[in-house]
Amino acid sequence: MRAVVYARVSTEHEAQINALENQLEWYKIEASRHSDWEITEVYVDQGITGTQAQKRPEFLRMMEDARKGKFDLIITREVSRFARNTVDALSYTRELKAMGVNVFFINDGINTATNDGELRLTIMSSMAQDESRKISERVKAGQKISREKHVLYGSGNILGxxxxxxxxxxxxxxxxxxxxxxxxxxxxxxxxxxxxxxxxxxxxxxxxxxxxxxxxxxxxxxxxxxxxxxxxxxxxxxxxxxxxxxxxxxxxxxxxxxxxxxxxxxxxxxxxxxxxxxxxxxxxxxxxxxxxxKYMRNTPKSVWTAKLRCSCGAGFIQFKWRVNRDGAVVHGFQCYRRTRRPSISYLQEHGLDLGISCQIKAISEWKLDLMASKVFQNLTFDKGKTVKEVYRILNRCMAEEKTVRISRKAMLENSIAKQKERLDRYIDLCADGVITKQELMERRKGLDEQIAELQSQYESIEQEDERSGSIDMKLISQKLDEWQKAAKTDVSRELINSCVAQITPVSNEEFRWVLDFQLSEVKGINMTSCTMDGFMELARFVIPFEDAKAFKASRNQKIHRRDWTDLTVVVGIRSKIHP
Ligand SMILES: [Zn+2]
CATH class of the missing domain: 3.90.1750.20 (Putative Large Serine Recombinase; Chain B, Domain 2)
Structure with a gap:
Protein backbone atom coordinates (compact mmCIF):
# COMPACT_ATOMS: atom_id res chain seq x y z
CA MET A 1 0.00 0.00 0.00
CA ARG A 2 1.33 3.39 -0.98
CA ALA A 3 1.31 5.56 2.12
CA VAL A 4 2.20 9.20 2.72
CA VAL A 5 2.88 11.09 5.92
CA TYR A 6 1.26 14.38 6.79
CA ALA A 7 3.04 16.27 9.58
CA ARG A 8 2.55 19.74 10.92
CA VAL A 9 4.79 21.70 13.25
CA SER A 10 4.30 25.11 14.68
CA THR A 11 7.49 27.15 14.39
CA GLU A 12 6.14 29.46 17.06
CA HIS A 13 7.73 27.02 19.42
CA GLU A 14 11.44 26.48 18.88
CA ALA A 15 11.30 23.10 20.52
CA GLN A 16 8.92 21.89 17.84
CA ILE A 17 11.24 22.80 14.99
CA ASN A 18 13.87 20.69 16.67
CA ALA A 19 11.22 18.07 17.10
CA LEU A 20 10.48 17.85 13.39
CA GLU A 21 13.26 15.38 12.83
CA ASN A 22 12.10 13.38 15.82
CA GLN A 23 8.61 13.42 14.42
CA LEU A 24 9.70 12.08 11.06
CA GLU A 25 11.74 9.49 12.86
CA TRP A 26 8.63 8.53 14.76
CA TYR A 27 6.66 8.06 11.52
CA LYS A 28 9.42 5.79 10.20
CA ILE A 29 9.23 3.61 13.28
CA GLU A 30 5.45 3.59 13.05
CA ALA A 31 5.62 2.58 9.39
CA SER A 32 8.09 -0.19 10.07
CA ARG A 33 5.40 -1.85 12.20
CA HIS A 34 3.15 -2.07 9.17
CA SER A 35 4.95 -4.18 6.65
CA ASP A 36 2.32 -3.43 3.99
CA TRP A 37 3.05 0.33 4.06
CA GLU A 38 5.38 1.83 1.58
CA ILE A 39 6.08 5.51 2.43
CA THR A 40 6.23 7.36 -0.87
CA GLU A 41 6.05 10.98 0.27
CA VAL A 42 6.21 13.19 3.37
CA TYR A 43 4.24 16.45 3.52
CA VAL A 44 5.23 18.92 6.22
CA ASP A 45 3.51 22.23 6.96
CA GLN A 46 5.42 24.55 9.21
CA GLY A 47 4.60 27.52 11.39
CA ILE A 48 0.87 27.38 11.25
CA THR A 49 -1.72 26.42 13.74
CA GLY A 50 -4.59 24.08 12.98
CA THR A 51 -7.09 26.86 12.58
CA GLN A 52 -5.41 28.16 9.42
CA ALA A 53 -6.07 25.23 7.12
CA GLN A 54 -6.28 27.48 4.09
CA LYS A 55 -2.68 28.50 4.55
CA ARG A 56 -1.30 24.95 4.51
CA PRO A 57 0.46 24.62 1.15
CA GLU A 58 1.71 21.08 1.79
CA PHE A 59 -1.72 19.90 2.86
CA LEU A 60 -3.15 21.27 -0.38
CA ARG A 61 -0.40 19.66 -2.41
CA MET A 62 -1.19 16.37 -0.68
CA MET A 63 -4.88 16.71 -1.58
CA GLU A 64 -3.89 17.43 -5.16
CA ASP A 65 -1.68 14.35 -5.27
CA ALA A 66 -4.52 12.29 -3.80
CA ARG A 67 -6.78 13.36 -6.64
CA LYS A 68 -4.10 12.16 -9.05
CA GLY A 69 -4.21 8.78 -7.35
CA LYS A 70 -0.61 8.92 -6.18
CA PHE A 71 -1.27 7.07 -2.87
CA ASP A 72 -3.79 4.97 -0.91
CA LEU A 73 -3.24 6.02 2.70
CA ILE A 74 -2.41 9.13 4.68
CA ILE A 75 -0.69 8.60 7.98
CA THR A 76 -0.95 11.45 10.41
CA ARG A 77 -0.55 11.83 14.09
CA GLU A 78 -3.83 13.21 15.36
CA VAL A 79 -7.09 14.77 14.26
CA SER A 80 -6.34 18.17 15.75
CA ARG A 81 -3.26 18.47 13.54
CA PHE A 82 -5.05 17.35 10.41
CA ALA A 83 -7.95 19.75 10.15
CA ARG A 84 -9.28 23.00 11.45
CA ASN A 85 -12.56 21.68 12.84
CA THR A 86 -15.05 18.81 12.71
CA VAL A 87 -16.62 19.92 9.48
CA ASP A 88 -13.26 20.21 7.75
CA ALA A 89 -11.89 16.93 9.10
CA LEU A 90 -14.97 15.04 8.02
CA SER A 91 -15.26 16.67 4.62
CA TYR A 92 -11.57 16.05 3.85
CA THR A 93 -11.67 12.42 4.95
CA ARG A 94 -14.89 11.84 2.98
CA GLU A 95 -13.41 13.49 -0.07
CA LEU A 96 -10.32 11.32 0.30
CA LYS A 97 -12.37 8.20 0.85
CA ALA A 98 -14.29 8.90 -2.34
CA MET A 99 -10.93 8.92 -4.10
CA GLY A 100 -10.04 5.61 -2.44
CA VAL A 101 -7.67 7.20 0.06
CA ASN A 102 -7.96 6.39 3.76
CA VAL A 103 -6.56 8.35 6.68
CA PHE A 104 -4.96 6.77 9.69
CA PHE A 105 -4.76 8.97 12.79
CA ILE A 106 -2.17 7.06 14.73
CA ASN A 107 -2.45 8.64 18.17
CA ASP A 108 -6.22 8.66 18.06
CA GLY A 109 -6.33 5.08 16.80
CA ILE A 110 -8.73 6.00 14.03
CA ASN A 111 -8.53 4.54 10.58
CA THR A 112 -11.14 5.62 8.07
CA ALA A 113 -10.72 2.25 6.43
CA THR A 114 -12.58 0.63 9.35
CA ASN A 115 -16.34 0.63 9.74
CA ASP A 116 -16.52 2.77 12.84
CA GLY A 117 -13.85 5.12 11.52
CA GLU A 118 -16.18 7.93 10.62
CA LEU A 119 -18.15 7.82 13.84
CA ARG A 120 -15.03 7.86 15.90
CA LEU A 121 -13.65 10.62 13.75
CA THR A 122 -16.74 12.71 14.34
CA ILE A 123 -16.34 12.36 18.07
CA MET A 124 -12.61 12.95 18.00
CA SER A 125 -12.92 15.89 15.70
CA SER A 126 -15.49 17.66 17.79
CA MET A 127 -13.28 17.13 20.80
CA ALA A 128 -10.34 18.54 18.90
CA GLN A 129 -12.37 21.55 17.93
CA ASP A 130 -13.29 22.19 21.51
CA GLU A 131 -9.66 21.85 22.46
CA SER A 132 -8.63 24.24 19.71
CA ARG A 133 -11.08 26.82 21.00
CA LYS A 134 -9.71 26.43 24.50
CA ILE A 135 -6.16 26.78 23.28
CA SER A 136 -7.06 29.84 21.30
CA GLU A 137 -8.62 31.43 24.34
CA ARG A 138 -5.64 30.55 26.46
CA VAL A 139 -3.23 31.86 23.85
CA LYS A 140 -5.19 35.07 23.54
CA ALA A 141 -5.23 35.55 27.29
CA GLY A 142 -1.54 34.89 27.46
CA GLN A 143 -0.78 37.27 24.66
CA LYS A 144 -2.91 39.90 26.29
CA ILE A 145 -1.03 39.63 29.53
CA SER A 146 2.37 39.66 27.93
CA ARG A 147 1.42 42.52 25.67
CA GLU A 148 0.07 44.54 28.51
CA LYS A 149 2.80 43.69 30.92
CA HIS A 150 4.68 46.80 31.89
CA VAL A 151 2.54 48.84 29.61
CA LEU A 152 0.97 51.71 31.49
CA TYR A 153 -2.44 53.06 30.67
CA GLY A 154 -4.01 56.46 30.57
CA SER A 155 -2.69 59.96 30.39
CA GLY A 156 -0.39 59.28 33.31
CA ASN A 157 -1.73 61.88 35.69
CA ILE A 158 -1.60 59.58 38.65
CA LEU A 159 -1.12 61.03 42.10
CA GLY A 160 2.28 60.16 43.52
CA LYS A 294 -21.73 47.94 47.38
CA TYR A 295 -23.62 51.15 46.81
CA MET A 296 -26.74 52.56 48.24
CA ARG A 297 -29.44 52.29 45.67
CA ASN A 298 -30.77 55.61 44.44
CA THR A 299 -34.02 56.96 45.66
CA PRO A 300 -36.51 57.42 42.82
CA LYS A 301 -35.58 60.46 40.79
CA SER A 302 -37.67 63.45 41.66
CA VAL A 303 -38.53 66.29 39.34
CA TRP A 304 -36.66 68.56 41.72
CA THR A 305 -33.35 66.74 41.44
CA ALA A 306 -33.77 66.99 37.68
CA LYS A 307 -34.33 70.74 37.76
CA LEU A 308 -32.19 71.90 40.66
CA ARG A 309 -28.69 73.02 39.90
CA CYS A 310 -26.56 74.72 42.50
CA SER A 311 -24.88 78.05 41.89
CA CYS A 312 -21.61 76.21 42.56
CA GLY A 313 -22.35 74.11 39.47
CA ALA A 314 -23.20 70.85 41.21
CA GLY A 315 -26.45 68.96 41.02
CA PHE A 316 -28.68 68.14 43.94
CA ILE A 317 -29.45 64.90 45.67
CA GLN A 318 -32.64 64.02 47.42
CA PHE A 319 -32.56 62.83 50.97
CA LYS A 320 -35.04 61.84 53.62
CA TRP A 321 -35.17 64.84 55.92
CA ARG A 322 -37.56 63.44 58.48
CA VAL A 323 -40.75 61.46 58.86
CA ASN A 324 -43.83 63.35 60.05
CA ARG A 325 -46.09 62.14 62.81
CA ASP A 326 -48.56 60.94 60.18
CA GLY A 327 -45.84 58.82 58.61
CA ALA A 328 -45.32 61.08 55.60
CA VAL A 329 -41.71 61.31 54.51
CA VAL A 330 -40.34 64.82 54.20
CA HIS A 331 -37.70 65.08 51.53
CA GLY A 332 -34.95 67.59 51.30
CA PHE A 333 -32.52 68.47 48.56
CA GLN A 334 -28.89 69.15 49.04
CA CYS A 335 -26.07 70.32 46.80
CA TYR A 336 -23.98 67.31 45.88
CA ARG A 337 -20.76 69.21 46.31
CA ARG A 338 -21.75 70.12 49.83
CA THR A 339 -22.33 66.47 50.68
CA ARG A 340 -18.90 65.46 49.39
CA ARG A 341 -16.73 68.19 50.83
CA PRO A 342 -15.74 69.06 54.40
CA SER A 343 -18.53 70.71 56.34
CA ILE A 344 -18.66 74.50 56.59
CA SER A 345 -18.12 74.25 60.35
CA TYR A 346 -14.96 72.16 59.83
CA LEU A 347 -13.65 74.71 57.33
CA GLN A 348 -14.43 77.57 59.73
CA GLU A 349 -12.84 75.77 62.64
CA HIS A 350 -9.58 75.28 60.76
CA GLY A 351 -9.59 78.66 59.09
CA LEU A 352 -9.91 77.17 55.62
CA ASP A 353 -11.47 78.75 52.55
CA LEU A 354 -15.22 78.27 52.76
CA GLY A 355 -15.29 78.02 48.97
CA ILE A 356 -13.93 74.47 49.30
CA SER A 357 -17.44 73.40 50.09
CA CYS A 358 -20.72 74.99 49.09
CA GLN A 359 -22.64 77.38 51.27
CA ILE A 360 -26.04 76.55 49.87
CA LYS A 361 -28.00 74.78 52.57
CA ALA A 362 -30.39 71.93 52.06
CA ILE A 363 -33.85 72.94 50.97
CA SER A 364 -37.06 71.17 51.87
CA GLU A 365 -39.49 70.02 49.25
CA TRP A 366 -42.43 72.07 50.50
CA LYS A 367 -40.50 75.30 49.93
CA LEU A 368 -39.96 74.32 46.33
CA ASP A 369 -43.67 73.59 46.01
CA LEU A 370 -44.44 76.96 47.55
CA MET A 371 -42.11 78.77 45.16
CA ALA A 372 -43.56 76.93 42.18
CA SER A 373 -47.08 78.01 43.01
CA LYS A 374 -45.94 81.61 43.47
CA VAL A 375 -44.00 81.60 40.22
CA PHE A 376 -47.01 80.56 38.19
CA GLN A 377 -49.38 82.87 40.09
CA ASN A 378 -47.03 85.76 39.51
CA LEU A 379 -46.64 85.18 35.79
CA THR A 380 -50.32 84.80 35.13
CA PHE A 381 -51.45 87.60 37.48
CA ASP A 382 -50.92 90.30 34.86
CA LYS A 383 -50.78 88.26 31.71
CA GLY A 384 -50.55 91.21 29.34
CA LYS A 385 -47.49 92.51 31.10
CA THR A 386 -45.83 89.09 31.10
CA VAL A 387 -46.51 88.54 27.42
CA LYS A 388 -44.97 91.92 26.56
CA GLU A 389 -41.95 91.24 28.71
CA VAL A 390 -41.35 87.77 27.24
CA TYR A 391 -41.79 89.22 23.76
CA ARG A 392 -39.29 91.99 24.44
CA ILE A 393 -36.68 89.55 25.78
CA LEU A 394 -37.07 87.01 23.01
CA ASN A 395 -36.87 89.72 20.39
CA ARG A 396 -33.69 91.04 21.90
CA CYS A 397 -32.34 87.54 21.88
CA MET A 398 -33.28 87.07 18.26
CA ALA A 399 -31.77 90.40 17.25
CA GLU A 400 -28.58 89.35 18.94
CA GLU A 401 -28.68 86.07 17.10
CA LYS A 402 -29.16 87.85 13.82
CA THR A 403 -26.16 90.12 14.42
CA VAL A 404 -24.05 87.05 15.08
CA ARG A 405 -25.26 85.45 11.86
CA ILE A 406 -24.48 88.56 9.83
CA SER A 407 -20.92 88.73 11.10
CA ARG A 408 -20.39 84.99 10.61
CA LYS A 409 -21.62 85.25 7.06
CA ALA A 410 -19.25 88.13 6.37
CA MET A 411 -16.33 86.09 7.73
CA LEU A 412 -17.23 83.11 5.60
CA GLU A 413 -17.58 85.25 2.47
CA ASN A 414 -14.13 86.61 3.15
CA SER A 415 -12.61 83.15 3.59
CA ILE A 416 -14.22 81.84 0.43
CA ALA A 417 -12.89 84.80 -1.57
CA LYS A 418 -9.38 84.19 -0.20
CA GLN A 419 -9.40 80.52 -1.14
CA LYS A 420 -10.60 81.39 -4.63
CA GLU A 421 -7.74 83.88 -4.96
CA ARG A 422 -5.25 81.18 -3.97
CA LEU A 423 -6.70 78.87 -6.57
CA ASP A 424 -6.27 81.59 -9.22
CA ARG A 425 -2.64 82.04 -8.19
CA TYR A 426 -1.96 78.32 -8.59
CA ILE A 427 -3.49 78.41 -12.03
CA ASP A 428 -1.16 81.31 -12.92
CA LEU A 429 1.85 79.40 -11.54
CA CYS A 430 0.92 76.42 -13.64
CA ALA A 431 0.46 78.58 -16.74
CA ASP A 432 3.91 80.06 -16.12
CA GLY A 433 5.35 76.57 -15.80
CA VAL A 434 6.42 77.00 -12.13
CA ILE A 435 4.33 74.05 -11.03
CA THR A 436 3.25 71.07 -13.06
CA LYS A 437 -0.30 70.30 -14.04
CA GLN A 438 -0.20 67.36 -11.61
CA GLU A 439 0.77 69.69 -8.76
CA LEU A 440 -1.99 72.06 -9.71
CA MET A 441 -4.53 69.27 -9.63
CA GLU A 442 -3.42 68.15 -6.19
CA ARG A 443 -3.60 71.65 -4.73
CA ARG A 444 -6.85 72.34 -6.45
CA LYS A 445 -8.44 69.26 -4.90
CA GLY A 446 -7.66 70.46 -1.36
CA LEU A 447 -8.83 74.00 -2.08
CA ASP A 448 -12.04 72.86 -3.74
CA GLU A 449 -12.87 70.81 -0.67
CA GLN A 450 -12.23 73.76 1.63
CA ILE A 451 -14.34 76.08 -0.48
CA ALA A 452 -17.18 73.55 -0.57
CA GLU A 453 -17.05 73.21 3.22
CA LEU A 454 -17.15 77.00 3.73
CA GLN A 455 -20.01 77.32 1.30
CA SER A 456 -22.06 74.69 3.05
CA GLN A 457 -21.52 76.53 6.35
CA TYR A 458 -22.70 79.72 4.70
CA GLU A 459 -25.78 78.01 3.36
CA SER A 460 -26.74 76.57 6.70
CA ILE A 461 -26.62 80.05 8.22
CA GLU A 462 -28.84 81.31 5.45
CA GLN A 463 -31.28 78.55 6.27
CA GLU A 464 -31.26 79.70 9.89
CA ASP A 465 -32.08 83.18 8.63
CA GLU A 466 -35.10 81.84 6.84
CA ARG A 467 -36.26 79.80 9.80
CA SER A 468 -36.16 82.63 12.32
CA GLY A 469 -39.42 84.38 11.79
CA SER A 470 -40.96 86.87 14.14
CA ILE A 471 -42.24 85.92 17.54
CA ASP A 472 -45.96 85.56 17.80
CA MET A 473 -47.33 87.30 20.89
CA LYS A 474 -50.40 85.10 20.66
CA LEU A 475 -48.34 81.99 21.21
CA ILE A 476 -46.84 83.40 24.38
CA SER A 477 -50.30 84.33 25.55
CA GLN A 478 -51.61 80.85 24.81
CA LYS A 479 -48.79 79.34 26.79
CA LEU A 480 -49.63 81.50 29.78
CA ASP A 481 -53.27 80.48 29.54
CA GLU A 482 -52.23 76.85 29.62
CA TRP A 483 -50.06 77.48 32.64
CA GLN A 484 -52.79 79.38 34.42
CA LYS A 485 -55.19 76.52 33.93
CA ALA A 486 -52.67 73.94 35.09
CA ALA A 487 -51.24 75.88 38.03
CA LYS A 488 -52.98 75.44 41.35
CA THR A 489 -51.72 75.72 44.90
CA ASP A 490 -49.93 72.47 44.30
CA VAL A 491 -48.31 72.80 40.93
CA SER A 492 -48.25 69.47 39.20
CA ARG A 493 -44.94 67.74 38.62
CA GLU A 494 -45.76 67.51 34.92
CA LEU A 495 -46.09 71.25 34.59
CA ILE A 496 -42.80 71.80 36.40
CA ASN A 497 -41.15 69.19 34.28
CA SER A 498 -42.26 70.80 31.03
CA CYS A 499 -42.14 74.50 31.87
CA VAL A 500 -39.24 74.86 34.26
CA ALA A 501 -35.79 74.55 32.77
CA GLN A 502 -33.79 75.03 35.92
CA ILE A 503 -33.97 76.12 39.54
CA THR A 504 -30.85 77.58 41.09
CA PRO A 505 -30.34 78.82 44.62
CA VAL A 506 -28.27 81.97 44.16
CA SER A 507 -28.03 82.22 47.94
CA ASN A 508 -29.91 80.60 50.77
CA GLU A 509 -32.57 83.31 50.47
CA GLU A 510 -32.69 83.85 46.73
CA PHE A 511 -33.78 81.39 44.07
CA ARG A 512 -33.63 81.74 40.34
CA TRP A 513 -36.33 80.02 38.32
CA VAL A 514 -35.63 79.60 34.64
CA LEU A 515 -38.73 78.99 32.58
CA ASP A 516 -39.03 77.29 29.27
CA PHE A 517 -41.70 78.71 26.98
CA GLN A 518 -40.93 76.01 24.44
CA LEU A 519 -41.47 78.46 21.64
CA SER A 520 -38.45 77.11 19.84
CA GLU A 521 -40.49 74.16 18.64
CA VAL A 522 -43.21 76.36 17.29
CA LYS A 523 -41.31 79.14 15.58
CA GLY A 524 -37.80 77.87 15.13
CA ILE A 525 -36.25 80.31 17.56
CA ASN A 526 -32.82 78.99 18.25
CA MET A 527 -32.71 79.62 21.97
CA THR A 528 -29.34 78.01 22.30
CA SER A 529 -27.37 80.37 20.12
CA CYS A 530 -28.13 83.64 21.88
CA THR A 531 -24.96 85.22 23.07
CA MET A 532 -26.16 86.98 26.18
CA ASP A 533 -25.08 85.69 29.57
CA GLY A 534 -27.97 83.30 29.45
CA PHE A 535 -30.47 84.47 32.02
CA MET A 536 -32.94 87.25 31.41
CA GLU A 537 -35.07 88.40 34.26
CA LEU A 538 -38.81 88.51 33.78
CA ALA A 539 -40.03 89.06 37.29
CA ARG A 540 -38.78 89.24 40.86
CA PHE A 541 -40.81 88.88 44.02
CA VAL A 542 -40.48 88.07 47.70
CA ILE A 543 -42.37 85.36 49.55
CA PRO A 544 -43.14 86.65 53.04
CA PHE A 545 -44.04 84.67 56.14
CA GLU A 546 -47.79 85.20 55.57
CA ASP A 547 -47.63 83.40 52.22
CA ALA A 548 -45.65 80.55 53.67
CA LYS A 549 -48.12 80.24 56.53
CA ALA A 550 -51.10 80.22 54.16
CA PHE A 551 -49.42 77.60 51.98
CA LYS A 552 -48.72 75.39 54.98
CA ALA A 553 -52.28 75.86 56.18
CA SER A 554 -53.58 74.56 52.84
CA ARG A 555 -51.78 71.34 53.73
CA ASN A 556 -53.03 71.39 57.29
CA GLN A 557 -49.58 72.17 58.55
CA LYS A 558 -48.18 74.94 60.62
CA ILE A 559 -45.05 77.02 60.58
CA HIS A 560 -43.56 79.33 63.20
CA ARG A 561 -42.34 82.74 62.27
CA ARG A 562 -38.92 81.96 63.76
CA ASP A 563 -38.54 79.05 61.32
CA TRP A 564 -39.08 81.22 58.29
CA THR A 565 -36.77 83.46 56.30
CA ASP A 566 -38.25 85.44 53.41
CA LEU A 567 -37.39 84.03 50.01
CA THR A 568 -36.66 86.10 46.95
CA VAL A 569 -37.63 84.44 43.70
CA VAL A 570 -36.27 85.66 40.38
CA VAL A 571 -38.09 84.33 37.33
CA GLY A 572 -36.60 84.52 33.90
CA ILE A 573 -35.87 83.00 30.54
CA ARG A 574 -32.62 81.51 29.58
CA SER A 575 -31.21 81.98 26.18
CA LYS A 576 -28.44 79.47 26.58
CA ILE A 577 -28.94 75.88 27.63
CA HIS A 578 -26.90 75.23 30.71
CA PRO A 579 -24.23 72.58 30.04
ZN1 LIG B 1 -23.45 73.93 45.72
Missing part, protein backbone atom coordinates in the same frame (compact mmCIF):
# COMPACT_ATOMS: atom_id res chain seq x y z
CA UNK A 161 4.17 59.53 40.31
CA UNK A 162 5.61 61.28 37.36
CA UNK A 163 5.60 59.38 34.11
CA UNK A 164 8.96 59.10 32.47
CA UNK A 165 10.07 56.84 29.63
CA UNK A 166 7.03 54.65 29.95
CA UNK A 167 7.35 54.03 33.64
CA UNK A 168 6.44 55.69 36.94
CA UNK A 169 8.93 57.75 38.93
CA UNK A 170 7.79 58.71 42.44
CA UNK A 171 7.10 62.41 42.94
CA UNK A 172 8.33 63.02 46.50
CA UNK A 173 5.64 65.45 47.61
CA UNK A 174 2.72 63.63 45.98
CA UNK A 175 4.05 60.25 47.12
CA UNK A 176 3.91 61.61 50.67
CA UNK A 177 0.22 62.44 50.15
CA UNK A 178 -0.47 58.92 48.92
CA UNK A 179 1.27 57.38 51.92
CA UNK A 180 -0.63 59.72 54.20
CA UNK A 181 -3.95 58.58 52.73
CA UNK A 182 -3.06 54.91 53.16
CA UNK A 183 -1.74 55.47 56.68
CA UNK A 184 -4.82 57.36 57.75
CA UNK A 185 -7.15 54.74 56.31
CA UNK A 186 -5.24 51.66 57.41
CA UNK A 187 -5.70 52.29 61.13
CA UNK A 188 -9.42 51.83 60.50
CA UNK A 189 -10.46 54.86 62.51
CA UNK A 190 -10.80 57.46 59.83
CA UNK A 191 -13.40 57.20 57.09
CA UNK A 192 -13.10 58.76 53.67
CA UNK A 193 -14.76 62.01 54.76
CA UNK A 194 -12.36 62.50 57.66
CA UNK A 195 -9.43 61.90 55.35
CA UNK A 196 -10.83 64.49 52.94
CA UNK A 197 -11.05 66.98 55.81
CA UNK A 198 -7.51 66.23 56.85
CA UNK A 199 -6.17 66.66 53.32
CA UNK A 200 -7.77 70.07 53.15
CA UNK A 201 -6.47 71.03 56.57
CA UNK A 202 -2.95 70.05 55.51
CA UNK A 203 -3.37 71.70 52.13
CA UNK A 204 -2.18 68.60 50.23
CA UNK A 205 -2.11 68.94 46.46
CA UNK A 206 -3.74 66.45 44.12
CA UNK A 207 -2.27 65.15 40.85
CA UNK A 208 -3.41 68.29 39.07
CA UNK A 209 -1.69 70.54 41.62
CA UNK A 210 -4.88 71.71 43.33
CA UNK A 211 -6.15 71.32 46.85
CA UNK A 212 -9.28 69.55 45.72
CA UNK A 213 -10.49 66.39 47.40
CA UNK A 214 -13.60 64.39 47.87
CA UNK A 215 -14.49 60.96 49.12
CA UNK A 216 -14.51 59.31 45.71
CA UNK A 217 -11.09 60.68 44.87
CA UNK A 218 -9.63 59.29 48.08
CA UNK A 219 -11.42 56.00 47.46
CA UNK A 220 -9.86 55.76 44.00
CA UNK A 221 -6.40 56.26 45.50
CA UNK A 222 -7.03 53.48 48.00
CA UNK A 223 -8.26 51.11 45.30
CA UNK A 224 -5.33 51.75 42.99
CA UNK A 225 -2.93 48.79 42.89
CA UNK A 226 -0.23 50.95 41.33
CA UNK A 227 0.69 52.08 44.81
CA UNK A 228 1.74 48.59 45.84
CA UNK A 229 3.80 48.38 42.66
CA UNK A 230 1.34 46.42 40.57
CA UNK A 231 -0.46 46.89 37.33
CA UNK A 232 -4.02 45.69 37.48
CA UNK A 233 -5.53 43.87 34.51
CA UNK A 234 -8.94 42.56 33.71
CA UNK A 235 -10.60 45.63 35.18
CA UNK A 236 -12.63 45.80 32.02
CA UNK A 237 -13.18 43.60 29.02
CA UNK A 238 -14.64 43.89 25.60
CA UNK A 239 -18.34 43.07 25.56
CA UNK A 240 -17.82 40.75 22.63
CA UNK A 241 -18.52 40.45 18.99
CA UNK A 242 -21.15 43.01 18.32
CA UNK A 243 -20.25 46.38 19.76
CA UNK A 244 -16.70 45.95 21.07
CA UNK A 245 -17.39 48.29 23.95
CA UNK A 246 -15.33 48.14 27.11
CA UNK A 247 -17.33 46.85 30.02
CA UNK A 248 -16.21 47.52 33.55
CA UNK A 249 -15.54 44.33 35.42
CA UNK A 250 -17.20 44.77 38.79
CA UNK A 251 -15.86 41.52 40.21
CA UNK A 252 -12.70 42.72 41.89
CA UNK A 253 -11.78 39.17 42.85
CA UNK A 254 -11.11 38.40 39.19
CA UNK A 255 -8.64 41.24 38.73
CA UNK A 256 -5.18 40.16 37.72
CA UNK A 257 -2.30 41.94 39.38
CA UNK A 258 1.06 41.93 37.66
CA UNK A 259 4.13 43.26 39.35
CA UNK A 260 5.25 46.44 37.59
CA UNK A 261 8.82 47.62 37.23
CA UNK A 262 8.35 50.80 39.23
CA UNK A 263 8.76 51.69 42.88
CA UNK A 264 5.74 51.00 45.09
CA UNK A 265 4.63 53.78 47.43
CA UNK A 266 3.09 51.60 50.10
CA UNK A 267 3.77 48.08 51.26
CA UNK A 268 1.64 45.25 49.97
CA UNK A 269 0.48 44.58 53.53
CA UNK A 270 -0.77 48.11 53.99
CA UNK A 271 -2.50 48.09 50.62
CA UNK A 272 -4.19 44.79 51.42
CA UNK A 273 -5.27 46.02 54.84
CA UNK A 274 -6.89 49.04 53.25
CA UNK A 275 -8.72 46.80 50.74
CA UNK A 276 -10.10 44.78 53.62
CA UNK A 277 -11.39 47.89 55.35
CA UNK A 278 -12.86 49.20 52.09
CA UNK A 279 -14.57 45.88 51.50
CA UNK A 280 -15.94 45.64 55.03
CA UNK A 281 -17.37 49.14 54.83
CA UNK A 282 -18.68 48.95 51.30
CA UNK A 283 -20.73 45.86 52.00
CA UNK A 284 -22.76 47.58 54.66
CA UNK A 285 -25.85 48.07 52.58
CA UNK A 286 -27.93 44.92 52.70
CA UNK A 287 -31.19 44.73 50.82
CA UNK A 288 -34.45 43.03 51.81
CA UNK A 289 -33.22 39.73 50.36
CA UNK A 290 -30.16 39.80 52.56
CA UNK A 291 -27.94 40.54 49.59
CA UNK A 292 -25.03 42.83 50.15
CA UNK A 293 -24.76 45.88 47.95
Missing amino acids: YRRENGTYIPDPDQAETVRLIFQMYSDGEKGLTKIVNELYRLGRLDAGGHVSWDASKVSRVLHNATYKGCICYNKSHSDGYLTQKRVKNLDESSYVYVKGDFEPLVSEEMWDRCQQILLARSARVIDENGKKH
